[in-house]
Amino acid sequence: MTRPTLLALGTSLPALLPIDALAQDDDRRLLTGAEVVTMQGGWTEPQALDILVEGGRIAEIGPDLASEGAEVIDLSGHVVAPGLVDGHWHMWNSIARGMARSDAGGFSETMGPLARVWTPEASALSVELGMALAVNSGITWVNNWAHNTVSPAHADAEIAAMRDSGVRGRFSYGYPQTAGKGEMMDLEDLCATAADWPDGRIDLGVSLRGPDRSEPEIWQTEIAAARALGLPVTFHMGGSRDAAGQHNAQALASEGMLGEDIHVVHMTSAPRADLETLAQNGSPLIISPWTEMEVGYGVPNPALMQEAGLDMAVSVDNTVLAGQINMFEVMRLTADLGDGFSESQQSLRDATVFDWASRQGAESVQAPEGVGVLQVGGPADLIAVDTESLNTRPSGSMDFLLTHSAEPEDVSFVMIDGAVHKRDGELTRVDIRALTREAAEMLGEISAAAADG
Numbered sequence: 001m002t003r004p005t006l007l008a009l010g011t012s013l014p015a016l017l018p019i020d021a022l023a024q025d026d027d028r029r030l031l032t033g034a035e036v037v038t039m040q041g042g043w044t045e046p047q048a049l050d051i052l053v054e055g056g057r058i059a060e061i062g063p064d065l066a067s068e069g070a071e072v073i074d075l076s077g078h079v080v081a082p083g084l085v086d087g088h089w090h091m092w093n094s095i096a097r098g099m100a101r102s103d104a105g106g107f108s109e110t111m112g113p114l115a116r117v118w119t120p121e122a123s124a125l126s127v128e129l130g131m132a133l134a135v136n137s138g139i140t141w142v143n144n145w146a147h148n149t150v151s152p153a154h155a156d157a158e159i160a161a162m163r164d165s166g167v168r169g170r171f172s173y174g175y176p177q178t179a180g181k182g183e184m185m186d187l188e189d190l191c192a193t194a195a196d197w198p199d200g201r202i203d204l205g206v207s208l209r210g211p212d213r214s215e216p217e218i219w220q221t222e223i224a225a226a227r228a229l230g231l232p233v234t235f236h237m238g239g240s241r242d243a244a245g246q247h248n249a250q251a252l253a254s255e256g257m258l259g260e261d262i263h264v265v266h267m268t269s270a271p272r273a274d275l276e277t278l279a280q281n282g283s284p285l286i287i288s289p290w291t292e293m294e295v296g297y298g299v300p301n302p303a304l305m306q307e308a309g310l311d312m313a314v315s316v317d318n319t320v321l322a323g324q325i326n327m328f329e330v331m332r333l334t335a336d337l338g339d340g341f342s343e344s345q346q347s348l349r350d351a352t353v354f355d356w357a358s359r360q361g362a363e364s365v366q367a368p369e370g371v372g373v374l375q376v377g378g379p380a381d382l383i384a385v386d387t388e389s390l391n392t393r394p395s396g397s398m399d400f401l402l403t404h405s406a407e408p409e410d411v412s413f414v415m416i417d418g419a420v421h422k423r424d425g426e427l428t429r430v431d432i433r434a435l436t437r438e439a440a441e442m443l444g445e446i447s448a449a450a451a452d453g
Contacts, residue, residue: 027054027055027418028052028053028054028069028070028071029052029053029070029071029072029073029415029418030050030051030052030053030065030067030070030071030072030073031050031051031052031053031073031075031080031382031384031415032050032065032067032072032073032074032075032076033074033075033076033077033078034048034049034075034076034077034078034079034080034384035047035048035049035078035079035080035387035398036048036049036051036061036079036080036081036374037079037080037081037082037374037398037402038061038082038373038374038375039081039082039354039355039358039359039372039373039374040359040373040374040375041359042351042355042359042360043351043352043354043355043399045398046079046398048063049061049062049063050062050063050064050065051065051080051374051380051382052065052070053380053415053418054418055418056379056380056417056418056419057377057378057379057380057418058374058375058376058377058378058379058380059376060376061374061375061376073413075384075412075413077386077387077388078384078385078386078387078412078413079384079385079387079398079401079402080374080382080383080384081354081358081374081382081383081385081402082140082358082359082371082372082373082374082381082382082383083138083139083140083141083168083358083371083372083381083382083383083414083415083416084137084138084139084140084141084327084357084358084383085139085140085141085142085313085357085358085361085362085365085367085371085372086134086139086141086142086143086314086315086316086327086361087143087263087265087286087313087314087315087361087364087365088143088145088234088265088286088288088313088315088317089130089134089142089143089144089145089315089316089317089318090145090146090147090148090317090318090320091126091127091130091131091142091144091145091146091158092118092122092123092126092127092144092146092147092148092154092158093111093114093115093118093126093148093318093319093320094126094127094129094130094133094318094319094439095122095125095126095129095439095440095442095443095446096111096114096126096319096320096443096446097319097320097323098319098320098323099111099114099320099443100294100295100320100321106295106296107295107320107321111177111320112177113450113451114446114447114450115148115176115177115178116177116178116450117446117449117450118148118150118154118446119154119446120151120153120154120156120157121157121442122442122445122446123146123148123154123157123158123161124157124158124160124161125161125435125438125439125442126439127144127157127158127161127162127165128161128164128165128430128435129435129436129439130142130144130319130325131161131162131165131167132165132427132430132432132435133319133324133325134167134325135167135414135416135421135422135427135429135430136325136408136411136422136427137316137325137326137327137328137408137411138327138328138383138385138408138411138414139167139316139325139327140167140168140381140382140383140414140416141167141168141169141362141367141371141372141381142167142168142169142170143169143170143172143205143234143315143365144158144162144169144170144171144172145172145174145207145234145265146158146171146172146173146174146207147174147175147177147207148174148176148177149173149174149175149176149185149186150176150178151186152186152189152192152193155171155173155189155193158171159171159193159202162202163200163201163202165429166201166416166417166419166421166429167201167416167421168201168202168368168371168379168381168416168417169201169202169203170202170203170204170205170232170365170367171202171203171204171205172204172205172206172207172232172234173185173189173190173193173204173205173206173207174206174207174208175207175208175209179209181209181213181214181215181218182214182215182217182218183218184218184221184222185208185222187221187222187225190206190225190226190229191225191229194229194231201416201417203368204231205226205231205232205233205234206222206226206229206231206232206233206234207233207234207235208222208223208226208233208234208235209235209236210235210236210237210248210264211235211237211246211248211251211252212235212236212237212238212239212243212246212248213235213236216251219235220255220257223257223262227261231261232261232262232263232365232366233261233262233263234262234263234264234265234286234365235264235265236264236265236266237249237264237265237266237267237270238264238266238267238268238269238270238274239265239266239267239268239269239292239295239297240268240269240296240297240298241269241298243269244267244268244269244270244271244274247271247274249264249267249270249274249275249277249278250274250277252281252283253277253281258277258278258281258282258283259281259282259283260282260283260284260366261366262283263283263284263286263313263364263365263366264278264283264284264285264286265285265286265287265288265315266286266287266288266292266297266300267285267287267300267305268287268292268297268298268299268300269297269298272304272307272308275304275305275308275310276308276309278308278310279308279309279310279311280309284310284311284312284313284364284365285305285310285311285312285313285364286312286313286314286315286364286365287300287302287305287312287313287314287315287334288314288315288316288317288322288330289302289314289330289333289334289337290316290317290321290322290329290330290333291316291317291318291321291322292317294321294322295321299337300337301337301338301341302334302335302337302338302341302348302353303337303338303339303341303342303347303348304341306338306348306352311360311363311364312356312360312361312364313356313357313360313361313362313364313365314327314330314331314334314353314356314357314361315330316330325408326407326408327357328402328403328406328407328408329407330357331350331353331354331356331357331402331403331404332403332404334348334353334356335348335349335350335353335403335404338353349399350397350399350400350402350403350404351399353403354399354402354403358372358373359372359373360372379416379417379418380415380416380417380418381415381416381417382414382415383411383413383414383415384411384412384413384414385401385402385406385410385411385412386406386410386411386412386425387401389409389410391405391406391407391409391410392405392406392410409425411425412424412425
């Protein structure tokens with residue numbers, strides 16, 4: 001299967017190609033002057049360490065490394081940490097920021113007509129915008145939860161945009177928003193996509209409607225098909241009270257369809273017994289506390305989820321509801337909800353929540369080895385956060401700074417696969433003005449098409 005380029009899709013060049021796309025990154029870089037949180041094995045206290053990067057990988061970590069032949073990047077006044085990991089993000093609708101309500105009603109009523117007329121070009125542009133927002137917020141690995149895969153062309157568009165961005169992540173092949181509960185996703189194109197999938201920064205997964213939103217024959221067949229291809233599976237479950245009342249964790253367990261390759265999203269209203277069923281069967285949980293509240297699911301209890309023994313990851317979910325992409329805000333809310341529900345300070349430690357957004361989050365969603373940590377031989381995916389800004393100085397501890405004080409504006413430097421994506425607080429590979437202009441124009445076109453329909 002041939003994957004079309006973004007140019008072939010007709011999207012204009014300036015917004016979608018990196019500004020320095022033709023420039024070659026230096027092969028050898030030495031990052032020096034910063035405090036480093038490696039996250040090897042979990043939270044690690046910051047240490048004064050240098051990081052030598054060669055060929056997109058971390059070649060050495062240690063004090064006072066030799067800089068011969070390397071570009072030296074001085075990150076004094078910063079903490080260097082692994083790039084953040086987002087476990088669940090519907091990137092296809094990123095240009096529809098704030099379209100969560102209208103005269104037609106709430107999220108579903110407003111987005112439904114738009115989804116029906118969504119084009120591959122709109123999907124590509126949305127992913128490009130989403131990837132720029134990710135880098136700006138320090139997210140270097142993202143699970144693109146593509147739940148409006150209207151056609152193979154829509155899938156191709158999102159995949160091409162992800163690859164062109166240079167960001168690391170997963171394309172989780174999904175289904176059209178118009179699909180009925182008894183309608184199968186396009187398993188033929190999923191198989192063709194998997195057969196033609198190259199190695200690289202982007203891997204392949206599957207996003208399904210799951211037992212909450214499709215009939216048993218459908219979700220059982222789709223899960224079996226994904227497993228036959230060796231692909232990780234993700235679906236929403238137990239978000240609203242009505243959905244949680246179905247207790248579908250038990251149905252999945254009885255069918256042998258839970259496990260580390262089954263990544264469940266939300267469970268906002270689920271009882272402890274259902275959370276424990278996921279944990280006992282090895283299925284991780286991904287939460288998006290801001291959007292879960294905004295869409296009316298209720299208030300998630302991260303402390304209860306931790307007590308149930310779940311492996312956890314966090315997510316921004318979408319721009320339609322969330323408005324901004326801010327993983328620091330997600331971490332802050334997650335930690336504070338844990339304390340609020342347990343009525344005990346630091347019952348959910350800041351260090352634990354940062355782990356969910358980095359090392360453990362990566363392990364939970366089966367990201368490639370080395371994602372979410374800084375280790376010799378691992379990918380050079382990292383961020384540098386200013387520790388001397390108005391937001392961050394002074395802060396009592398580094399885990400508090402990273403989960404409660406910092407904002408995207410404090411992410412001064414982002415490296416992915418050894419390439420610099422943000423330097424001195426500015427994105428280096430995206431023409432922001434062109435991108436946002438095209439996004440606004442595309443949203444206008446889609447909105448007009450929906451109104452005409």
